[in-house]
Amino acid sequence: MITALWVMIALAALLGLVLGFSAVRFKIEGNPLVEKIDAVLPQTQCGQCGYPGCKPYAEAIAKGEADINLCPPGGDDGIHKLADLLGVEYKPFGGDAKPKAKAVAFIDEQTCIGCTLCIQACPVDAIVGAAKQMHTVIASECTGCELCLPPCPVDCISMPAIEERLTDWKWKHPVITLRKIA
């Protein structure tokens, strides 16, 4: 009886030590769920969800403060991915802004006065230029977030939609045409 008790106590102490050690040794910095949600978000950093960037939105979702259907650039597909990741029901899009075609910022270089306001607004440093020098957009880095539009004092930035090119052309989902037979 006593032996059994001692064995159990020893076992409990040993397992407790192992658990305590692993808690310290394998401690994860930060919330891994935030990272996972952030990986699904499109990283446009546009703030259309109401949060100042993708990471803050991911944090808000992880905390349960934000809904999963607020990201217009992520589109319907993004909501599905978030629903799968978090194990919640899919919700149709619920924000104010609606998803739109992918676009890239374009600066009309004739009109640009070189005020650097758009450079300061760009969340991914995709605009190059200097004070009183013409600015231009690095199209390959632009996420199409439209954050450069409001600060421009001369409205010289437009957002043309990206046209389908040969290099990124996609095969379409097969369409089966139905024929009337009677």
Place this chain on the structure above:
Amino acid sequence: MRTLHHFHGGIHPTSHKSLSTHQSIARAPLPKSLVIPLRQHAGEAAKPCVNVGDHVLKGQRIGTPSATLSSSIHAPTSGTIASIALHQIAHPSALPDLCITLIPDGKDTWIKREAVDFLALSANEMQQHLRDFGIVGLGGATFPSDLKLRHPIKVDTLILNGAECEPYITCDDMLMRERASEIVRGIVILRHALEAGEVLIGIEDNKPEAIAAMHEAVSAAQLDYAVVAVPTIYPGGSAKHLIKVLTGLEVPSGKLPTDIGVQCFNVATALSIKRALDDGEPLISRIVTITGNVEHPRNYEALIGTAFSDLIDLSVAKRDTNRYIMGGPMMGVVLPAVNVPLVKSSNCVIAASDTLFPPAPPALPCIRCTRCAQVCPAELQPQDLYWFAKSNNFGKAQEYSLADCIECGVCAYVCPSHIPLVQYYRYAKSEIRERSAEKLAADKARERHEYRQFRIEREKQEKAEKLAQREAASKAAAVVAPSTPSVDDTQQIRINEAIERAKAQAAEAHPKNTDALTPEQQAEIASIEARRAKIRELATDAGADDEPHKTS
């Protein structure tokens, strides 16, 4: 006799090859204009290196490689560059691409052609030569040939692909029949470049004339190359499957043939390599089969950039032709227009009509008969892949190795429900490709955004540090002040000194009329002073008396 191996599945469609093998290869006449696309190879489009209005000679380079995975483009004949602009090309999207339009002068004047002794070339020089001469794989993938020689790899077996498994196509067959010795010369060069041990020339056994011609050429050159007749089974001409049949080795998923010590070239590529080195001629023409619903099906040697419509006119399309298929009936795509130019990858154009290729009956639901799985040469599960592609479940499709699908079309061929399976796989593949590109872009954007935030934070910190440093400096100055008074301190001292001086002056000053006074006057002053003192005393007393009244 070699022991041959089998690959899983495959089908035996009617070959229809004899249609276009009755007549020898004809040289297509020089067209009125040539439209030469700058993207004729796998990878990046070439960069134009001529200007509109320039006169170019036949074989002159007009496009240079713009990246590692790219190749050169040459003028197919002498003439004037009329434009460098977007033009419709042979692509299922019907989207235009950058093309150089050349108006031939009719003289067909060559640039200076120089033969190069390949034995004297180093491996790097050989690669550069092939790159400069625009040599790409002519089997269909148009992969730049120089890159296939690039890696310092050990190749045990060099395989020449003359299988040509798809129905209707006969361009390689006719090429082997008519130009076997040139092909063999190209193989000699390739073997030297790769330092390959064994050379196998695989030809499907439905081309006995080609096999005989290649045998003859090999023995005439006194070489030990093995010309192997492989069983006719579609898709036996796919590089991976030909390697399996000839060597029994399987190229692992996601790997290259060179990883298992094998390299594979198309026979037409061998010929173009021979021409590039022995004759100094770049790749400016190719053999193309015009067949199907035409009066005179035949193979033509045509210049790159010739419009398909010119070639079809030579063969005379029948009345009921309603579309044209580029490539074979299994893997080919319908041309968006018939006037698009011939490119390095164009091996065949089939005139199609509803009698020749009746439209597929409407697709019915999948009944899970798994006939597609039985014939799939890549040993995939097409019925599952179809299910995943249809429901946009791309992650699952990737798990089921969709990337290993070679889009050969045997699954759709045997499907009793007539489901266009390959279309679903192509759709899923391009969606997956786009998503992975988007993912890469998102990761890059995240990195840039995080770096920007880090930079802003760092700048803030640097500013705060500078400010703190300045404050610390001014405090230190205040402590040291006594020994080295600051500007403010000296001013204060001066003011104090001035006040002191003024006080001293005031103390020294005496009323001028008090000197030399009479004793009466002095007595009067004294009495006045005494009265004043008395009044002051009274006043202070009264003030002191007032105090209690105020408080009471």
